Every structure is written in C-alpha cells, then in structure tokens.
Amino acid sequence: MTATSTTTPRRPIQLPPLPTAGPSARTVATVTDAVRVYGRGDNEVRALDGVSVEFAAGKFTAIMGPSGSGKSTLMHSVAGLDQLTSGTVLIGDTDISSLNDRKLTQLRRDRIGFIFQSFNLVPTLTAAENIALPAKLAGRAIDPEWFAHVIDTVGLDKRLKHRPSELSGGQQQRVAVARALASRPEIIFADEPTGNLDSLTGAEILSFMRSAVRELGQTIVMVTHDPSAASYADRALFLADGRIVDDLDQPTTDSVLDRIRHLGA
Secondary structure, eight states, rough: OOOOOOOOOOOOOOOOOOOOHHHHHEEEEEEEEEEEEEEOGOOOEEEEEEEEEEEEETEEEEOOOOOOHHHHHHHHHHHOOOOSEEEEEEEEEEEEEGHHHHHHHHHHHHHHHEEEEEEOOTTTTTTHHHHHHHHHHOOOOOOHHHHHHHHHHHOOOTTTTTTGGGGGGGHHHHHHHHHHHHHHOOOOEETTTTTSSSSHHHHHHHHHHHHHHHHHOOEEEEEEHHHEEEEEEEEEEETTTTTTEEESSOOOOOHHHHHHHHHHH
C-alpha cells in the first residue's frame, strides 16, 4: 500500500486583479462644455466659450495662447481655483462643481499638486520641510522611499537643509516641483513655472518635470507662452478667444512656432 502524505498543499497567493481599462484609468481630468463669463452687459467677457477636453494620465500637456485667450482660466477651472459659469469638470469621477468649499479644499489638498511661477515657498522652513508641508497639513506621512525617489529626480539631496533664501531661483523651483510630487497627486498644474528663471535654469526645471511624467508616471498640465517650454510636453493645446483652436501631439519648438504663426494669420 502506498503511504498517503499528510502534508497540506500550499495555496497559491491570490493577488488583487489589475484595474481594468476604463475612463477613470485613462483620463485624470475631463472638461465638458466649459463656459466662464466675467462681468455683465457691455462689460461681459467670455473667458471660456464651450471648451471640452480630456487630460490623459501619465502625460505632460502644455496649454498655450495669447493673453486673454482663456488658458489660465481653463487651468484654474480644472484645478478648482475658479468656478465655471456652466459646464462640468471631473477629476477622476468626481464632479468638482458639486463640492462645497470644504470638500473642494480637501480635493485640492489630497489629489492635486501646484507649481507656481513665484515658487510660493515658506521662507522659515527648510527645503525638506517645504516639500513635506502639504502632506503634513493633510495629516499624512510621506513614504520615505518615494520621498527619496522624488529628491533624486529633482537633484535636491544636498540642499534639503537649506531655507529658500539660501537657494537660487532654480533650486527654489526644484523644491516647488518636489513639493508638488511628494504627495503623489493625480494631476499637477503648473502656471508659467519657468517664467522667473533664466533659459538654462528653466530648461533644467522642464527636464525635471518631463522626468516626473516619464519616470514617475505623473500627470502635468502646464500653462506657458514659451514655444521652447511647450516642446517638453507630450501635447500642446492652443486657445484663442476662449476656445480650443488646435491640438498638437509631440510638439517641437518649430511646430509650435508654426502653429502660432498660422493662428495669428
């Protein structure tokens, strides 16, 4: 008679299924029929006039257009900093127009990152403390491995104990980029992030932002007037008179300049 083993077979580990492809997996922000009107009567200005656009996950999008085209209004509306007159904005599956002030503040804090032209760093805090500040205000701990990865990506490992006054403009903007990345937001909005920097330092910051998209999987939407800055993006949207008038994949400096000349003709 053959002996029967009494050892219980080991059960295979059941891993959670990967998320299926769907709108929320492909798109971070969706704008539908966005209208933003300022003033009334003869003073009425339609800053956005029926804009519909999607921003894909893991992509770097540049928004361009002349002064008064609506590019900043579009970014501010998607980021929840301005309220539409009509239309909808979704961050993931959340309609931000349905949120009260408290929930909208929470959404911006937990799911959105910001990079501003003026850096907006707290002067009394070190670089490391500035980077960790949004997560601290939200009562969340930053994953140390992720923090180290972000710091390495933006090249700040030797400047973490310095205060903003001890950093160059380019280093301060690196801190601002790292701060936006540290909490792993679903989307980052950058408003003319290299506007106060010289061309060489600006190129370094744009390279860091592109690395954040390609190596860290971040999603970035940047308002810029600079064709060279737009060439770092995966996509360039062009606005005029509150409407999207062109949409360019894989922009280069020359292709952006050509579109600008064409739109101005």
